[in-house]
Amino acid sequence: MKVLEIIPSGDACGAEVRGVDLGEGLKDVVFDEIDAAFNKHSVIVLRNQSITPEQHIDLSDRLGGIVPHTFSEFCHPDYPQIFRISNLIEDGKPLGYEKAGVTWHTDQSYIETPPRCTTMFALEVPEKEGKSFGDTLFASTVAAYNALSDDMKIRLRGLKAVHQFAARKRRLGRESELSEAQKLLNPDVVHPVVRTHPFTGRKCIYVLEGECTGIVGMDDAEALPLIKELSDHIIRPEFIYRHKWRQGDLIIWDNCALQHRAESDYELPLRRHMHRTSVNGTSTF
The missing domain is CATH 3.60.130.10 (Clavaminate synthase-like)
Known part of the structure; x- marks a missing residue:
């Protein structure tokens, strides 16, 4: 056994x-x-x-x-x-x-109930002379949340971000890859900026620059820099595991x-x- x-x-x-x-x-x-x-x-x-x-x-x-x-x-x-x-x-x-x-992302955050x-x-894995390529990097949004200051944790309470299906493609200059039907089937959705993990109860930052287009009830002049700040924070080296x-x-x-x-x-x-x-x-x- x-x-x-x-x-x-x-x-x-x-x-x-x-x-x-x-x-x-x-x-x-x-x-x-x-x-x-x-x-x-x-x-x-x-x-x-x-x-x-x-x-x-x-x-x-x-x-x-x-x-x-x-x-x-x-x-x-x-x-x-x-x-x-x-x-x-x-x-x-x-x-x-x-x-x-x-680009950094979490899968299908643009749907009402994400996976x-x-x-x-x-x-098949790309390899040459004993070296593999195409690594995947994973950043812990749990560790990133835990590392936030108390003031930032208080600031984020109750905030909800707008996730847009086409936004990531637009940022990469690839929006033309999407059909109008795909866009219509995937309207904007709203998720908490800080999610509670449904199985562990741990807090997780759930925003990403380029896919989140705003924060509900907040002017873009404040919301977009906050989204960028959180997105940059999540991918700090100490939160990352690289899979070969x-x-x-x-x-x-x-x-x-x-x-x-x-x-x-x-x-x-x-x-x-x-x-x-x-x-x-x-x-x-």
């Missing part, structure tokens, strides 16, 4: 879970331990996995069920619950979404307790191909 080990990263977030083969299925008691480790560490990695799309979907369902993705053209043709992130080309067309996550977590399985991908990694990250960003430091012929799911969350409070 394998012994489950939880190895913390030593950073503000992150842990490796050892002694688990997802391909063999998970007993409830083992799943509960993994779920507890995830809630504690915010991002966990299970290395050397070999799973089918069905097993990936099953894990996501156990975590809370799958959120449909806005960019459905990049979903797996046989398993639409799975979103493909890839720089590969097949028959002259992109096999997946290549430019995912190149609890995201899972990503590494099928290996083929067979399965990562689960928390979209309330973290922000993340993917490094775009590779190009073909270096190949990157990932399967991703987004897992249902709860209303924000």
Whole structure:
């Protein structure tokens, strides 16, 4: 019988879970331990996995069920619950979404009930001369909140920020990638500037420059600098865990307790191909 080990990263977030083969299925008691480790560490990695799309979907369902993705053209043709992130080309067309996550963000904060977590399985990782590329950086919004001054914590109480679907694309000069139908299906939403984590009760800063367009009841002259100040604070080096991908990694990250960003430091012929799911969350409070 394998012994489950939880190895913390030593950073503000992150842990490796050892002694688990997802391909063999998970007993409830083992799943509960993994779920507890995830809630504690915010991002966990299970290395050397070999799973089918069905097993990936099953894990996501156990975590809370799958959120449909806005960019459905990049979903797996046989398993639409799975979103493909890839720089590969097949028959002259992109096999997946290549430019995912190149700025700091939390997944789908622009919807009314943002995902609890995201899972990503590494099928191919860009490598050259023994070095991997395309790291993902995770910033703990819990640690960032805890490090705020008491005065700032008081200032943020009760504030709500406006999250806009098109804003991040606009900031990158890529708004033309969005259809009018996608924009209409994703109107502006409002979330607390400081969220309470639904599983741990911990406080998390939940704003990001470029996607948050304002704060309810506050003039932009005050709101936008505050959003920038908080966004810059979240990504301070002491709050960050850098994940260096290996083929067979399965990562689960928390979209309330973290922000993340993917490094775009590779190009073909270096190949990157990932399967991703987004897992249902709860209303924000």
